[in-house]
Amino acid sequence: LEKEVLTLIKPSVDLTLYVLTDDAYLNEEKFWRVVEDCLKNGVTAFQYRAKGKKGAEMYREGLRLKELCAKYGVSFFVNDRLDLGLALNADGVHLGQEDLLLEVARKHFPGKIIGLSATNYEEGVLGIKAGADYLGLGPIFPTSTKEDAAPPCGVEVIQKLKEEFPNSPVIAIGGIDREKVFEVIRAGADGIAVISAVFGAESPARAVYELRETIIRARE
Numbered sequence: 001l002e003k004e005v006l007t008l009i010k011p012s013v014d015l016t017l018y019v020l021t022d023d024a025y026l027n028e029e030k031f032w033r034v035v036e037d038c039l040k041n042g043v044t045a046f047q048y049r050a051k052g053k054k055g056a057e058m059y060r061e062g063l064r065l066k067e068l069c070a071k072y073g074v075s076f077f078v079n080d081r082l083d084l085g086l087a088l089n090a091d092g093v094h095l096g097q098e099d100l101l102l103e104v105a106r107k108h109f110p111g112k113i114i115g116l117s118a119t120n121y122e123e124g125v126l127g128i129k130a131g132a133d134y135l136g137l138g139p140i141f142p143t144s145t146k147e148d149a150a151p152p153c154g155v156e157v158i159q160k161l162k163e164e165f166p167n168s169p170v171i172a173i174g175g176i177d178r179e180k181v182f183e184v185i186r187a188g189a190d191g192i193a194v195i196s197a198v199f200g201a202e203s204p205a206r207a208v209y210e211l212r213e214t215i216i217r218a219r220e
């Protein structure tokens with residue numbers, strides 16, 4: 001095959017249980033221990049997300065996270081920053097509505113996964129039509145992790161998008177904990193993305209294990 005064609009073939013990634021970092025937890029002493037607990041207990045994808053950090057530290061932390069993910073065979077993503085995604089040779093990047101345009105990122109990151117945030121049905125449709133590899137849809141429920149989060153959109157939006165675009169992966173985010181997992185998966189979400197349900201848990205290892213079990217049960 002031509003090289004151009006080969007770069008279009010994307011690796012398959014499992015976004016069933018997608019854990020994101022947040023500055024509040026990144027700076028905790030136990031952070032790296034929690035990361036390993038996640039990786040050992042069923043997280044399928046990790047996203048390095050650090051809003052208040054600068055390049056050099058982001059590179060250092062991102063590299064450490066990427067290497068840990070590789071050790072456990074877990075996909076590694078970078079939030080917002082294509083430059084860091086490229087520098088770390090991440091599996092993909094996750095872009096917000098105010099980041100680089102998807103088609104621009106795509107051109108510079110061939111063969112990689114590009115996810116897009118959507119806060120409602122309209123943004124979801126536009127994101128899918130623009131060719132996002134997956135949508136991070138939310139907040140589905142109220143969240144106290146993201147200060148500038150849009151109003152919660154509810155599980156109905158998941159259902160509506162999946163009815164219309166059954167083959168486009170939709171990952172639900174925002175306020176998802178063990179109690180909420182079942183309904184988002186039943187609404188059609190392909191996976192969940194969480195921060196506080198894991199990093200804020202008394203036992204992150206148990207939280208990861210239970211979230212995963214609940215997803216599997218809800219899919220049956």
Ligand code: TZP
Nearest residue numbers: 143145146174175194195196
């Ligand atoms: N985007 C939409 S909601 C959110 C992000 C990054 C925060 C999710 O954090 P939590 O703690 O899982 O509600």
Ligand code: MG
Nearest residue numbers: 079080095096
């Ligand atoms: Mg973003």
